[in-house]
Amino acid sequence: MTAIINSRPAQGDRPAITYRAAGDRHVLVEYGEMALDLELNFFVTAISAQLAEHRVPGLVEAASGFRSLLLHHEPSLIDRETLIEAMEEVHEAQQSVRSLIIPSRLITLPIAFDDSESREAVHRYATTIRQEAPNVRDNSNIDYIVEYNGLPDREALYATVTGTTWWNAYTGFFPGLPFMFPLDPRNAITVPKYNPTRTWTAEGAVGIGGPCVAIYPVEAPGGYQLFGRTVPIYDILARHDIFRGDPLLIRPGDRVRFMQVSEDQLLGVRRDVLENRYEYMIEDDPFSVADYLARIAEVHAEAETLRTAREAAAALMEVP
Amino acid sequence: MTGTHAVFDVVSPGLQTLVQDYPGRRGLQSKGFFPAGPMDHLSFRIANSLVGNDPGAAALEIPMGRLTLRVLAETSIAVTGAEGSGITLNRAPVPLWETVPVVPGDEIACSIIKGPGFRVYLAVAGGIDVPVVLGSRATYTMGGIGGVEGRALTKGDVLHGYPGPSPTRLRVPTSLRPGLANDWEVEVMRGPHADPDFLTEQDWKDLLASNWKVDLNSNRVGTRLNARRFQWARPSGGVAGGHPSNVLDGSYPIGGINTNGDVPVILGPDGPTAGGFTVIGTVVQAGLWKIGQLRPGRDTIRFREVPLEEALALSARIDYTTDPRHYEEL
Numbered sequence: 001m002t003a004i005i006n007s008r009p010a011q012g013d014r015p016a017i018t019y020r021a022a023g024d025r026h027v028l029v030e031y032g033e034m035a036l037d038l039e040l041n042f043f044v045t046a047i048s049a050q051l052a053e054h055r056v057p058g059l060v061e062a063a064s065g066f067r068s069l070l071l072h073h074e075p076s077l078i079d080r081e082t083l084i085e086a087m088e089e090v091h092e093a094q095q096s097v098r099s100l101i102i103p104s105r106l107i108t109l110p111i112a113f114d115d116s117e118s119r120e121a122v123h124r125y126a127t128t129i130r131q132e133a134p135n136v137r138d139n140s141n142i143d144y145i146v147e148y149n150g151l152p153d154r155e156a157l158y159a160t161v162t163g164t165t166w167w168n169a170y171t172g173f174f175p176g177l178p179f180m181f182p183l184d185p186r187n188a189i190t191v192p193k194y195n196p197t198r199t200w201t202a203e204g205a206v207g208i209g210g211p212c213v214a215i216y217p218v219e220a221p222g223g224y225q226l227f228g229r230t231v232p233i234y235d236i237l238a239r240h241d242i243f244r245g246d247p248l249l250i251r252p253g254d255r256v257r258f259m260q261v262s263e264d265q266l267l268g269v270r271r272d273v274l275e276n277r278y279e280y281m282i283e284d285d286p287f288s289v290a291d292y293l294a295r296i297a298e299v300h301a302e303a304e305t306l307r308t309a310r311e312a313a314a315a316l317m318e319v320p
Numbered sequence: 321m322t323g324t325h326a327v328f329d330v331v332s333p334g335l336q337t338l339v340q341d342y343p344g345r346r347g348l349q350s351k352g353f354f355p356a357g358p359m360d361h362l363s364f365r366i367a368n369s370l371v372g373n374d375p376g377a378a379a380l381e382i383p384m385g386r387l388t389l390r391v392l393a394e395t396s397i398a399v400t401g402a403e404g405s406g407i408t409l410n411r412a413p414v415p416l417w418e419t420v421p422v423v424p425g426d427e428i429a430c431s432i433i434k435g436p437g438f439r440v441y442l443a444v445a446g447g448i449d450v451p452v453v454l455g456s457r458a459t460y461t462m463g464g465i466g467g468v469e470g471r472a473l474t475k476g477d478v479l480h481g482y483p484g485p486s487p488t489r490l491r492v493p494t495s496l497r498p499g500l501a502n503d504w505e506v507e508v509m510r511g512p513h514a515d516p517d518f519l520t521e522q523d524w525k526d527l528l529a530s531n532w533k534v535d536l537n538s539n540r541v542g543t544r545l546n547a548r549r550f551q552w553a554r555p556s557g558g559v560a561g562g563h564p565s566n567v568l569d570g571s572y573p574i575g576g577i578n579t580n581g582d583v584p585v586i587l588g589p590d591g592p593t594a595g596g597f598t599v600i601g602t603v604v605q606a607g608l609w610k611i612g613q614l615r616p617g618r619d620t621i622r623f624r625e626v627p628l629e630e631a632l633a634l635s636a637r638i639d640y641t642t643d644p645r646h647y648e649e650l
Contacts, residue, residue, distance in 0.1 A: 001627060003511020020512035023602030024631035026573040028512040034568055036559045063349035065570025065594060075632055172571055172594030175352040175463040179569050192563055193596060195581025210560040210596050212569055218462060236465050248351055319563055
């Protein structure tokens with residue numbers, strides 16, 4: 001028995017495709033190699049849009065990942081083999097994603113770095129789950145993130161976070177949680193996740209795991225290294241008008257920019273959200289893949305130099 | 321609430337008694353919602369079938385017991401699931417796995433569940449009336465939605481239901497009841513991230529050969545097993561993180577065995593929909609109900625690998641036991 005059902009090599013602009021078994025109701029389709037290549041995510045976005053338009057009977061849902069789709073199917077309506085054949089047709093029909101314009105919005109969020117709720121979450125972890133973890137120092141994960149990436153100090157980390165726009169590759173974990181990646185490759189930092197995970201994280205906490213930045217929409221367990229906190233991004237009770245109609249603020253394909261504020265300012269803004277007085281900063285701004293590819297080509301050499309330096313720093317670090 | 325009537329007054333709420341329905345909130349994983357719904361979908365569906373409901377109708381999930389309800393309407397109930405719940409009607413023992421008529425003023429109570437098993441299910445004829453949120457009545461504790469105001473029952477809650485004709489009194493034959501245990505065998509399929517590219521072949525063999533302890537810190541989000549260091553087929557997670565259990569984030573299947581660093585966690589119905597850890601095996605649909613009956617801090621499990629065909633056949637077999645046409649009439 002094997003977990004890999006089938007695989008296809010890359011063909012032209014189309015990435016390699018691997019079909020993996022995930023129990024008797026799910027198939028995981030992975031695209032390309034495990035590389036931080038946003039073009040793979042644009043491919044996922046395109047296939048996902050095609051599946052929404054041309055529904056495959058018996059396919060309950062296709063849930064995105066960074067470079068994958070998890071297909072939930074009803075075996076009494078479509079067997080696994082037929083499902084994979086249907087997907088092959090969808091993949092066959094997908095043209096190059098390099099000329100795509102993806103519907104997108106630019107959302108600006110305030111962030112307070114090294115906030116007290118994130119410190120509380122790390123403190124609880126250190127007292128109840130794991131003492132003396134390498135990623136915990138003084139009830140914070142921030143110094144670990146800084147050193148793991150060879151950054152000179154905390155301010156350099158904060159500038160890295162606020163200095164790029166973050167692409168929401170997909171939504172998941174808990175309701176409304178965006179999985180975001182930097183659109184400027186010079187700002188790509190990475191850090192191992194918790195081992196084992198935390199049992200508590202504050203709503204609104206912002207953290208990084210691997211290369212991905214996430215905002216916790218609800219109080220939840222979690223495995224990302226925490227560095228700050230922002231405003232609510234999910235509210236089923238719609239206490240703010242922005243959540244009427246859809247309890248999620250950030251959709252796949254939206255972009256987020258962080259703006260540094262003090263913790264006092266953030267707490268004020270969070271109160272304003274609950275009282276429906278805050279104005280979320282959102283603008284429609286469609287995303288051109290061609291423009292993105294041109295921009296990353298321009299900074300490629302610089303990004304590679306930075307990456308090499310960060311990897312050298314990471315090699316000296318202890319992993320949790 | 322027009323068309324409904326008050327059926328239960330919650331005298332004592334128990335540890336985390338929840339209104340659930342089945343299959344819960346489907347098709348919303350892309351927005352970060354796992355389905356919620358009962359941990360033991362088999363006992364849950366059987367309870368509904370015993371009172372003439374659709375097997376997926378809204379009913380109660382009672383972990384560990386300690387629930388007391390006062391009955392407010394003439395109706396029928398059925399209790400299924402864990403053994404040793406000491407469930408009583410007006411202080412006289414009530415049988416599990418059969419239809420029980422009740423009248424206003426009756427008191428239904430259960431003590432601390434001794435097991436085997438950890439959760440009992442209580443269905444009422446007509447089903448429980450709570451608002452449908454995003455397509456389901458199931459309580460999703462992590463998102464704070466569904467059920468009664470998105471939370472567990474508390475003292476003083478009054479549950480409403482849909483009145484209907486009295487159902488035929490039925491009993492589930494012993495041969496069709498789920499087998500409960502303290503040491504479980506759970507059916508899994510390999511992957512999506514197993515050998516040869518993530519685990520070594522020996523790792524997978526060790527997974528199947530081991531007796532896994534169910535951690536006390538287990539719940540509807542996930543069932544934690546004891547820590548174990550696998551060999552792994554890769555030295556690290558590469559770009560996804562230092563530990564070889566790290567992958568570039570993707571969506572998880574319910575029942576996935578998610579390796580949190582060195583701790584395997586079986587993803588429950590309120591669990592995370594996605595993340596950056598490998599899922600090395602997946603509990604098949606026909607084995608998922610057992611996860612709902614594992615007793616945290618005591619039970620053990622062994623995984624048995626099944627091929628797809630066997631997983632589907634087992635699923636058809638347990639569906640057969642939820643069909644009231646196969647029950648005895650009382």
